[in-house]
Amino acid sequence: xxxVDVIWVGLGGGLGSVLRWWVGRLVGERYKGHFxxxxxxxxISGSLVIGYLSVLFQVDWHNRHGHGxxxxxxxxxxxxxxxxTFSSMQLDAAGLAAKQHARLAASYLFLSVAAxxxxxxxxxxxxxxxx
Amino acid sequence: MQAxxxxxxxxxxxxxxxxxxxxxxxxxxxxxxxxxxxxxVAASLLIGLSAGRYSRKVIADRWHLxxxxxxxxxxxxxxxxxxxxxxxxEASMTGALVAAAYILISLVMGYVAVIVGLKLGGRPQMQExxx
Numbered sequence: 001x002x003x004v005d006v007i008w009v010g011l012g013g014g015l016g017s018v019l020r021w022w023v024g025r026l027v028g029e030r031y032k033g034h035f036x037x038x039x040x041x042x043x044i045s046g047s048l049v050i051g052y053l054s055v056l057f058q059v060d061w062h063n064r065h066g067h068g069x070x071x072x073x074x075x076x077x078x079x080x081x082x083x084x085t086f087s088s089m090q091l092d093a094a095g096l097a098a099k100q101h102a103r104l105a106a107s108y109l110f111l112s113v114a115a116x117x118x119x120x121x122x123x124x125x126x127x128x129x130x131x
Numbered sequence: 132m133q134a135x136x137x138x139x140x141x142x143x144x145x146x147x148x149x150x151x152x153x154x155x156x157x158x159x160x161x162x163x164x165x166x167x168x169x170x171x172v173a174a175s176l177l178i179g180l181s182a183g184r185y186s187r188k189v190i191a192d193r194w195h196l197x198x199x200x201x202x203x204x205x206x207x208x209x210x211x212x213x214x215x216x217x218x219x220x221e222a223s224m225t226g227a228l229v230a231a232a233y234i235l236i237s238l239v240m241g242y243v244a245v246i247v248g249l250k251l252g253g254r255p256q257m258q259e260x261x262x
Contacts (some may be wrong), residue, residue, distance in 0.1 A: 006147055013146020014139035017205045021138045021196075047213040052212060076211075077150055082142045084209035086237070087174035090245040091182055095132035098254075109238055117220070124217065 012078015051123025141201015174207030184250020
């Protein structure tokens with residue numbers, strides 16, 4: 001990784017995190033129930049985009065540091081990594097479990113993973129159809 | 132506007148920390164994404180810790196926005212988690228089994244890490260819940 005890539009990852013991570021915060025607030029203002037729709041929608045949309053872009057630009061996942069591409073550092077590692085969040089998902093689940101919604105917490109984790117996988121596969125398939 | 136800046140700076144730091152952390156960790160044989168696992172579990176522990184501190188009113192709102200939402204959210208990634216799993220699943224039967232193990236280990240370790248973080252941070256309802 002070149003030093004300039006660090007700057008791209010940082011800029012992308014900042015932008016992605018602001019986008020995550022903004023989407024989370026928009027969803028939180030409209031939906032008052034227990035299910036963490038904000039984080040869920042963020043993670044699923046991010047998974048769709050990473051699947052699509054990775055195939056479109058043919059990023060080799062096992063050699064993703066080799067190319068030093070701006071797209072890789074800025075968009076995939078930075079923006080999408082900062083936008084989506086695994087830790088907030090787990091924090092949401094722990095919060096639900098602490099409020100006696102253990103079953104909802106488990107469903108939330110399961111649905112996030114299932115929908116995230118399907119979204120990544122769908123994004124990749126879409127890029128192949130196009131490409 | 133100040134809030135946007137705090138989330139941006141926090142998220143940029145989180146994303147750069149994730150990139151360095153992932154560069155330090157080797158990817159295991161059969162493509163098990165150990166690097167993403169380490170980043171996500173570390174971020175889950177730290178987000179629990181800072182959320183616990185915040186609920187105890189030890190840290191201020193602005194600090195919470197920058198560190199918990201920005202840095203600890205940006206340190207983890209759901210998109211890479213989902214995409215790496217989808218690549219393994221599409222590759223082969225062995226890959227699908229590796230993906231299943233990776234997902235299960237990530238979910239269990241991430242959840243345990245958040246709970247440990249919250250306890251270390253001293254979240255009130257974890258300590259004062261009625262027996």
